[in-house]
Amino acid sequence: MHPSERHNQAIDWGRLAPLRLRAKSVADGVFAGVHRSRRHGPGVEFGGHRAYVPGDDLRWIDRHALMRHDQLLVRLFETETDRGVHMLLDATASMSFRGAHADSAKVAFAALIVAALTRVVLSAGDPVSLGWISGVGSRPVAPSASGDAFDRIVQALEGLQATGDAMHDLRAFDRVIQSIARRARRGACVILLSDLLDLPDGAAERFAALGSQGRRLVVVQVLDHEELTLPYTGTVRLASLEGNTVLETNPDVVRERYLEALDQWTERFVQPLANRAGRWLRVDTQQDPVDVVIRVLHAIAEVPP
Amino acid sequence: MTFVFTAALAIALLVIAPFAAHLLRVRRAKEQPFPPAHLVPALTSSARQRKKLEDRALFSIRLLAILALAVLGATPLLTCSKLSISRDGGASLAVAIVLDDSMSMRARDDGTTTRFALAKQQALDLFASARQGDAIAIVLAGAPARVVLAPTMDLSLAEHTLQRLEPSDRATDLEGAMALGASLLSELPQPQHRMVVLTDRCDGMPDAPPLGEGLSVPTWIVSRQLSENANDCAVLYAEQRSGRVYARVACTGNQRDPHRNLVVREAGQTIAREPIFPHLPQDTGTAELDVPIASSAFPDEVALEGSSDFIAENDVAPVARRSTSFTVGVVSDRSLSNVETGGPPPVEQALVALHTGATIHPMTVMPDTVEELSKLTILVIDDPAGFTPETRESLHGWVERGGVALVGLGPRSARAPLGATLEPLVSGIPHWAEDAPDSVNERDCLHFGPSGPSLLRLEAKGRAHFPFDGPTEPTAILRWSDNLPLIVERTLGRGTITVVGLPFSPQWSDLPFRPAFLALLKQLVDDVGLRAGSKRIDVGQSWVIDSESVEVRTKSGPYPVAHSQGKTRITPHEAGRYDLRIAQEVDSRIASIPAHEVDLRPRRITETNQENRLGTTSGTIDISRWIALFLLFLLAVELGLRARNARLLARDSAR
Structure with missing residues (x-):
C-alpha cells in the first residue's frame, strides 16, 4: 500500500477530538477583542465616480452628473461593512500526515485552528466562510455571521477526508481562488491554512493576487514536527504522500540540506505574499493551539487594509 | 571426533x-x-x-x-600438520631421536631448505607433542655416532640442545646411532620406548640391507620426500706433490655436467684447470685427478667450477702439502693366499682399495731386524709359521715403540716348529681346528659399523684357538657365536697388536671378502693416523695432541678443542683446513669429506619402520x-x- 493510500482515510484527530469542544476551549482561551471589528454602523462615505457598466445597480447612477456632463456615472461608496474572514483549508493528502510524537494529523490541527477562529470571529459579529483545497467530503461553507455558522463549519470539518493531489491541478486551485475573490470584498481577511508542500506552481501568485482589492492575506503553514526536524537516523526510504517520490537517504547526512531546501521552498510562496503585505506564519502541530490562534489574530491585525 | x-x-x-x-x-x-x-x-x-x-x-x-x-x-x-608420536593409553614415552647430521643432510631438495633444517623442525614438532614425564634423548648419526643429549625429562633443555645443532661434513653411521639410541632407552623406566630416526638414509650404502632390521626398540624412520635428481660432485681432498696437485673427486647421480672443471687456485687466482668428466665413472663413484702446476706454485685450494649441484659446500677443498706417509708391510705367502682372478693377496688388495695414501710394501719374508721394521708403520702378517728369537725380539721392540701389527692365524701358525713361537703377537701356540661355527656374535658386529652385519654368515673351514691372555688385558673385538674370540686386540708399549683367528687367505674363509674386513683395516689405518698425527683425516675423526696448549683456527675463526688427561683432542666437524698452533709452531692440517658420503642414493628401510602406527605427520596442539x-x-x-x-x-x- 502506498503511503498516500494509508493517509487517504478519515482525519486522524488524535487528541484533538471532539473538535467542537476543543475549538470552544481554544476560542475561550483567546483574548476577547483581539479581532476588533472596524464596522461603525450602517453609515457610508462617498468614494468617487466611475463609468457605468451594464449590470450596475441603477440606484447608484448619479443623475446630477448625467445632466451636467451628459455621462452615465455611478457613485461609489467606501464601506467597511465586509470585515469577514474567509478561510481556505488545504485538505490534500499531505495534510493527513501525523508524526510519531504529534497529537494529531496536520489537517486535524488546521481544522481545530479553523474552528477556533470561526468562533472568535463570529463572537465579533463578522461573517466567516470556509473553502477547501482538494479533499473528499469537503463542502464549502458560505459566508455567514449567524449563530449556526460555527455549527456548519464544524460539521463540514468533521466530515472531511484529506486526500487528493493538488500539485498538478492548478485549475482546481484557481476555482477556489476565484470563488473567494467573488465573495471577499475590500477589507475582508483571507486565511490559507496549508503545509504549502504540494500546491501547484503559480499557486502563490494567484493567492497573492487576492490582496489586490484591499483584502488582507494571512498564510498559516502547518507542519508536523518531524517535517521541521527530519529526526530519522540511518538509511531510510522516504515516500511522499502526493506524487510518487520515493527516495533512500541518510537523514544524518542530509538534514541540514533538507532544512535549507524547506526554507527555500516556502520562500517561493512567502515572497509573492510579502509583496502584497500579507503575513506568513509557520506553526508546528505540537504547539499550543491557543497560541497559534492568537498569532493568527495578531497577524490579521497587523495586515494593513 | x-x-x-x-x-x-x-x-x-x-x-x-x-x-x-x-x-x-x-x-x-x-x-x-x-x-x-x-x-x-x-x-x-x-x-x-x-x-x-x-x-x-x-x-x-x-x-x-x-x-x-x-x-x-x-x-x-x-589437528595441525605436525610430526607427533602415537602413544598407547596416554602412558609416558621414552624417545630417542636419531638426527642425521651428515654431509648429505646439507642437500636442498626444494632448493631452499636443507634436509637437516627440515629434520630439526620435525624434531621440534616431536618435542611439542611431548608431555610431562616423557624422556627424550638425542643421538647424532654423523660418523661416529654420538650422544648429544642423554635421556632427560627437561624438555626445554632438549629443545635448547636441538636448536644449537648444525649439520656437519661427517659420514653417516645410522646403524651405530640407532644402536646407541636403543641402548639409551633400554634402562629407562617409561613403559613405552620409541626411537625416531630423522635421516635422508643416504649413508653411501644404497644396496645394504634395509635399515631398522633387528632392532629391539620400536623404531620409526620418518619417510622423507627426496629429490629424484640428486646430483652432486665433491672434492674429497687435494694434495700437492712436486709440481702436481693430486685431487680426489666423488660424484653421485646420473646427470653429469660435461663442462665441469677442477680448478687449482693460488691466492684466488686460477693457476690450472682440468675437466673432471673424462675421469669419472658413469654412475656414482670417485676419480683421481692429477693436475700439473708450476713447480714454484703454492696452491691453496681446488674447486669445482661449472653448474651448481645439490651441495655447494663440498665443491671446494684446501690443498695439503704432501702429508707424512706411512708404510704398510704385508707378509703373505702368495702361493697360499691368492685369489683366482689373480693379483696380489686379498689383504694387499684391500689395503689398496682403502685409498689411505699409505705405501704398501709386500714382503715374502718376515723382517727380523730393527732397521727393517722401523721403516714400517703397520705390519700385516698372514698365517705366520712362527718367529725366530731374533725376529721376536725385534718385533717386540718395534711394537713397543708404536708399531701396529695385524696377524691372521691359520693352520701354519698352529704348526710352528719347535722354538718358533708367535711371541710377542700371540702368547703360546695356537691350535687350528675345523670347528668354526656358522656365525659370529651379533652384538660384536656393531664394532664394525654398517659393515658389521656382513660377518653374520661368515663361512670358515676352521678356526684358530689361541690363548686369550698376555701381559696386558686383551680385548675381544669380535667373538664367534660360541663366544670364543675371533679378533682380539691388545696394546704393547705404545703399539697395538690385533690378532685374527683366521688367515687372510680365501682358501680357509671368506673373511677377506667381507666388508667388515675392510672396516678392520680402516680402523687400523685410522689408528695409525691418530698416533702419527696424520695431516689429513676424515671429518668426524680426531687429532690427539700430547699437549694441552693447543689453539686451533679455521677459516671462520677459533675452533673449540677438548682437553683430557694432558692431551688435546680436535674433532673437525667440517671439511677444510685447520691450523694447529702447538708451542708457537703452526701445523696446518686437513679434514676431508668421506668419499661414500657423497653418494646421495638413499638406503631402503623395512616396512615395519615406516608404518604410521608409531607416529603420524599430524598432531594435536593447544592453540x-x-x-x-x-x-x-x-x-x-x-x-x-x-x-x-x-x-x-x-x-x-x-x-
Missing part, C-alpha cells in the same frame, strides 16, 4: 547470522511516509556505498570472531591462547572501525 568437538565446530554455522543481519539492514531500509520527501536530497549511492564498505569490514571481523570462537571451543582437539588473543585483537579492530565510522559520519554531516 567427540560430541564436544562437533558441538564446538557447529558454532561455526552461526557464521550466516551476520550475513543475514547484513542483508536485512542493507537491502530493506525502513520506509517512512514523509510529505516533503521531494525536498530531501537523495543519498542513495553514496550512503549505500559507504554503508557497504563499513559493513564489509565489520562483517568480516564478526565472521572471523565467530570462526575463532568455534576453533576456540574445538581446541585442544585442533587456545593464541585464539583468545586473536579474539581480543578482533574486538580492538571493531572498536577502531566504529570510531572511524563515527568520525566519517560527523564529517559528512558537517559537509
